[in-house]
Amino acid sequence: MQNRVYFFDTTLRDGEQSPGATMNLQEKLRLAHQLEVLGVDIMEAGFPASSPGDFESVRTIAAQAGDIQVAGLARCVDSDIDRCWEAVKCAKNPRIHTFLSTSPLHMKHKLRKDPEDVLKMAVAGVKRCASYTDNVEFSAEDFSRSEKDFLCRIVEAAINAGATTINLPDTVGYAQPQEFAVLVDYVIKNTPNSDKAVFSVHCHDDLGVAVANTLAALRVGVRQAEVTLNGIGERAGNASLEEVAMALSVRRDYYGLEHGIKTEQLYPSCRLLSMIIGQPIPNNKSIVGANAFAHESGIHQDGMLKNRETYEIMTPQSVGRTESNLVIGKHSGRNAVRNKFESMGYKLDDEQLNLVFEAVKQLADRKKTLHDDDLMALVQQEIYRIPDRLRLRHVSVQSSDAGGVPPTAAVLMDVDGMEKSGAGFGVGPVDALFNVIADMVGREPELEQYAINAITGGTDALGEVTVRIKENGHSAVGRGTHPDIFVASAKAYVDALNHLAKREEEGTRLHCQHD
Numbered sequence: 001m002q003n004r005v006y007f008f009d010t011t012l013r014d015g016e017q018s019p020g021a022t023m024n025l026q027e028k029l030r031l032a033h034q035l036e037v038l039g040v041d042i043m044e045a046g047f048p049a050s051s052p053g054d055f056e057s058v059r060t061i062a063a064q065a066g067d068i069q070v071a072g073l074a075r076c077v078d079s080d081i082d083r084c085w086e087a088v089k090c091a092k093n094p095r096i097h098t099f100l101s102t103s104p105l106h107m108k109h110k111l112r113k114d115p116e117d118v119l120k121m122a123v124a125g126v127k128r129c130a131s132y133t134d135n136v137e138f139s140a141e142d143f144s145r146s147e148k149d150f151l152c153r154i155v156e157a158a159i160n161a162g163a164t165t166i167n168l169p170d171t172v173g174y175a176q177p178q179e180f181a182v183l184v185d186y187v188i189k190n191t192p193n194s195d196k197a198v199f200s201v202h203c204h205d206d207l208g209v210a211v212a213n214t215l216a217a218l219r220v221g222v223r224q225a226e227v228t229l230n231g232i233g234e235r236a237g238n239a240s241l242e243e244v245a246m247a248l249s250v251r252r253d254y255y256g257l258e259h260g261i262k263t264e265q266l267y268p269s270c271r272l273l274s275m276i277i278g279q280p281i282p283n284n285k286s287i288v289g290a291n292a293f294a295h296e297s298g299i300h301q302d303g304m305l306k307n308r309e310t311y312e313i314m315t316p317q318s319v320g321r322t323e324s325n326l327v328i329g330k331h332s333g334r335n336a337v338r339n340k341f342e343s344m345g346y347k348l349d350d351e352q353l354n355l356v357f358e359a360v361k362q363l364a365d366r367k368k369t370l371h372d373d374d375l376m377a378l379v380q381q382e383i384y385r386i387p388d389r390l391r392l393r394h395v396s397v398q399s400s401d402a403g404g405v406p407p408t409a410a411v412l413m414d415v416d417g418m419e420k421s422g423a424g425f426g427v428g429p430v431d432a433l434f435n436v437i438a439d440m441v442g443r444e445p446e447l448e449q450y451a452i453n454a455i456t457g458g459t460d461a462l463g464e465v466t467v468r469i470k471e472n473g474h475s476a477v478g479r480g481t482h483p484d485i486f487v488a489s490a491k492a493y494v495d496a497l498n499h500l501a502k503r504e505e506e507g508t509r510l511h512c513q514h515d
Contacts, residue, residue: 006198020468062090105142242288
């Protein structure tokens with residue numbers, strides 16, 4: 001299938017390396033399931049040798065995955081490769097992805113080896129991978145700053161050693177589209193055995209051209225695109241899955257390429273990731289941003305009323321967005337709620353359904369109209385979260401612009417299963433809430449980020465609050481949703497404290513293991 005593009009998603013590996021995008025195991029499993037629903041061909045579940053926690057998450061994802069290929073990343077080092085295979089071998093379709101630097105800069109200063117030694121390392125590493133599986137990917141790290149004739153030599157050697165996929169990454173986002181396409185084309189055409197492997201690219205967005213570079217490479221024979229949801233990843237991020245997929249779909253006439261991405265799942269997938277990592281999708285984000293299908297200009301509105309195609313090159317429905325309101329409300333039954341969530345890609349067992357059903361009822365009492373985004377926020381808040389050491393029960397806030405009376409907050413919550421209450425002051429109502437909660441649990445974290453986002457329109461919109469806190473070298477992100485932004489803020493702060501405690505426990509456990 002020479003015109004079939006394979007989508008290799010590395011949201012769980014490279015994406016998680018984005019600052020503030022760390023996920024717990026339950027969140028990774030939920031996202032891994034959604035990647036399968038989305039139609040991704042290969043998911044890179046993590047870097048097993050990087051930590052015991054990463055090893056366990058990769059192994060768990062591999063064991064629960066369906067037919068999707070599950071890849072683990074490994075340096076061209078025996079111990080990394082062995083560890084990677086131990087993590088992915090239980091998958092139905094495991095892959096080992098090994099990499100080695102090939103640019104003069106990296107070989108001299110990072111590896112401190114000459115090209116011939118690097119060539120031998122690559123061959124030895126790929127052969128070790130191939131002794132475990134015939135699904136081996138080799139990446140020439142910093143490809144775009146490497147010498148083209150050395151690239152041809154190392155790619156030929158890697159294929160002869162057993163690599164079936166060759167990845168040519170723009171590791172630091174340095175290349176420009178036409179330049180990148182020329183280099184990729186040269187390597188494919190001047191590697192004698194290039195017909196025995198699928199060529200891939202992995203582009204970073206440091207200069208804002210990751211998607212353009214990926215598409216340019218696909219035009220010259222590359223057939224695997226390495227991408228992430230929302231383009232998250234190291235530094236400025238990676239090529240965005242949704243942008244590459246829709247470019248190929250909308251401009252099929254230009255590219256002449258096919259893929260297996262179910263585009264109607266793009267927005268639900270990106271929205272799920274946004275809720276998991278607590279980073280809102282920018283309004284002007286291509287494909288999935290709130291403004292992607294919004295029109296304010298009178299000229300544009302007039303054109304849209306006459307024919308949508310005047311200003312829209314794709315429909316909202318084609319990427320999983322809808323313009324209609326939900327029929328789910330306080331009178332809906334359990335089966336209706338279950339069916340609605342299943343249509344959104346959520347498979348809930350009876351216990352999870354009961355939790356979400358009650359949350360839907362409570363929200364419907366406060367809010368006239370429920371939207372898909374409201375429900376997605378509810379399921380993330382109620383189901384896909386770490387077990388709570390701290391659980392918020394009730395919040396009361398008083399604030400006024402009258403002088404002499406500082407904002408006050410009263411909080412009732414469970415701490416390690418015991419009910420506790422507290423009250424206190426702050427310079428503002430949110431500050432008062434956070435001060436009280438921190439005092440109740442005996443912590444003094446630094447608040448690094450606080451953001452409010454209205455999930456849907458209207459004055460009764462469900463508010464989504466994201467906070468990032470840091471204490472004793474550990475940082476954590478928390479999320480909370482509620483029509484009352486003060487309650488949402490308290491939920492987010494408590495969620496962050498739960499994540500922080502979890503991080504500290506994991507750090508202590510790993511320290512003990514190393515000792």
